[in-house]
Amino acid sequence: MAGDQSKVVRGFSSKVSPLTAGLLEADSRTLPDGLKQVGNYLPPTKKIPLSRYFDPAFAELERERLWKKTWQYACREEDIPEVGDRYRYDVGPLSWFIVRSAPGEIRAFNNTCLHRGTRLCDSHGWSGSIRCPFHAWEWNLDGSLKNIPSRWDFPQVGNEQYKLPEAKVATWGGFVFINPDPQAGPLEPALGVMPAHFKSWEPENRFTAFHLRKLVRANWKTTMEAFLESYHVVETHPESLGFTGDASTQYDIWEDGQGHISRLITPSAIPSPHLGDEASIEQAANMAFQAFALAMPGVPVPKFDPTSKLSARGQVAQWRRQMMGAGLARDFSDWSDATMIDSIEYYMFPNFCPWYGDGLPLVYQFLPYGDNPDESVMSVRLTAPLPGGGAPRPPSAPIRQLGFDEPFNTAPEIGLLSMIFDQDMSNLPKVQVGMKAAAPDQAFATFGRYQEQRIQHFHEVLEKKLGL
Ligand code: FES
Numbered sequence: 017m018a019g020d021q022s023k024v025v026r027g028f029s030s031k032v033s034p035l036t037a038g039l040l041e042a043d044s045r046t047l048p049d050g051l052k053q054v055g056n057y058l059p060p061t062k063k064i065p066l067s068r069y070f071d072p073a074f075a076e077l078e079r080e081r082l083w084k085k086t087w088q089y090a091c092r093e094e095d096i097p098e099v100g101d102r103y104r105y106d107v108g109p110l111s112w113f114i115v116r117s118a119p120g121e122i123r124a125f126n127n128t129c130l131h132r133g134t135r136l137c138d139s140h141g142w143s144g145s146i147r148c149p150f151h152a153w154e155w156n157l158d159g160s161l162k163n164i165p166s167r168w169d170f171p172q173v174g175n176e177q178y179k180l181p182e183a184k185v186a187t188w189g190g191f192v193f194i195n196p197d198p199q200a201g202p203l204e205p206a207l208g209v210m211p212a213h214f215k216s217w218e219p220e221n222r223f224t225a226f227h228l229r230k231l232v233r234a235n236w237k238t239t240m241e242a243f244l245e246s247y248h249v250v251e252t253h254p255e256s257l258g259f260t261g262d263a264s265t266q267y268d269i270w271e272d273g274q275g276h277i278s279r280l281i282t283p284s285a286i287p288s289p290h291l292g293d294e295a296s297i298e299q300a301a302n303m304a305f306q307a308f309a310l311a312m313p314g315v316p317v318p319k320f321d322p323t324s325k326l327s328a329r330g331q332v333a334q335w336r337r338q339m340m341g342a343g344l345a346r347d348f349s350d351w352s353d354a355t356m357i358d359s360i361e362y363y364m365f366p367n368f369c370p371w372y373g374d375g376l377p378l379v380y381q382f383l384p385y386g387d388n389p390d391e392s393v394m395s396v397r398l399t400a401p402l403p404g405g406g407a408p409r410p411p412s413a414p415i416r417q418l419g420f421d422e423p424f425n426t427a428p429e430i431g432l433l434s435m436i437f438d439q440d441m442s443n444l445p446k447v448q449v450g451m452k453a454a455a456p457d458q459a460f461a462t463f464g465r466y467q468e469q470r471i472q473h474f475h476e477v478l479e480k481k482l483g484l
């Protein structure tokens with residue numbers, strides 16, 4: 017355990033808005049094991065040079081020592097349900113494509129033709145073989161060479177040497193990970209506490225309800241770090257303060273040298289501690305009811321019941337259990353209040369943010385875009401539990417591409433969440449240009465001891481990975 021944890025102030029509360037730990041204790045249900053656990057690590061405070069967010073040499077170092085050498089989240093299994101389905105996964109100028117190569121088998125190939133270098137997979141889709149559009153060199157789905165037109169002209173080409181190069185592939189919870197390093201060990205240690213924490217929630221038994229891929233004019237780290245803390249909520253998302261415990265958020269890190277996992281739990285249906293000791297719990301509940309109702313148009317929106325034995329959070333969670341249970345023909349009666357309504361976001365180094373619970377069941381992925389360190393891609397998915405009653409698995413939603421100048425509010429499927437994302441997006445290009453204009457003796461980032469510890473931890477792991 018690094019850092020003196022006893023001196024750290026663990027958030028800010030008010031009379032009506034206790035810290036997350038107190039809210040979890042008051043949950044109307046037994047908490048799942050993961051929510052009972054707290055982190056085991058606090059990184060030491062260290063300034064971070066801003067140049068690493070825009071220096072092309074740093075981006076090159078990341079490509080060589082990070083992206084080519086790390087287990088990373090590529091896609092979900094449901095993106096490639098049939099044998100022959102493929103999904104393109106780009107990390108800046110690096111590119112692989114993930115293929116369902118046989119029933120129960122997934123492979124990841126370098127996205128480069130072994131003839132003269134053409135990109136083999138342009139878009140997600142299906143085909144019975146892997147065929148280059150230029151001269152039609154062709155491979156089987158297992159990567160073995162199938163055909164070379166005018167083969168008589170390539171006496172130097174042996175089948176064994178011209179198999180498509182592969183990255184390692186492993187899956188967990190319906191997520192597909194790749195590691196391009198041939199020496200890589202198994203995925204499992206990199207997942208750290210996540211399999212244990214997510215077990216009862218069954219991420220494998222969910223489907224993608226929407227999937228957006230947004231281009232951002234900011235480095236991938238700039239973009240990602242905007243989603244690893246709730247410190248910015250009071251300034252950037254003031255509309256949510258009435259029902260969001262931003263400052264009472266709990267942050268945890270689990271570090272064991274191989275798994276680098278962190279988490280935040282931002283409670284819902286309580287007022288922000290910033291609103292003071294007199295803030296209205298009733299209003300917090302009503303705003304939470306309304307926020308959750310936005311995803312269910314036409315459903316009558318309940319009101320806080322001051323005569324109920326349940327707390328405000330308990331009332332909102334109970335209504336969520338009923339609505340989700342009826343909508344999906346499943347039983348959520350044991351699920352904790354926190355699982356039903358809170359914002360619980362995990363992070364696995366380097367690019368993967370799966371949210372836990374049905375308060376906000378998102379999945380984020382952050383990646384460099386092209387070879388410009390000032391640009392990135394953020395993928396946002398929403399997953400939903402598979403319906404019960406023997407209903408078939410719904411198909412994965414298609415990807416909606418949002419360009420640099422297309423805001424989230426051009427994607428109708430995400431409803432009012434778009435306002436939140438567009439607020440976040442509005443900051444990012446300003447951060448990216450501002451960093452470049454820093455005075456030379458102040459050209460570093462300074463992180464909050466508690467609320468920004470996940471970002472601090474990320475940089476600590478990154479520095480180790482890059483050998484700095
Ligand atoms: S470059 Fe692919 S077949 Fe020629």
Ligand SMILES: [Fe+2]
Nearest residue numbers: 242252253440
């Ligand atoms: Fe935000």
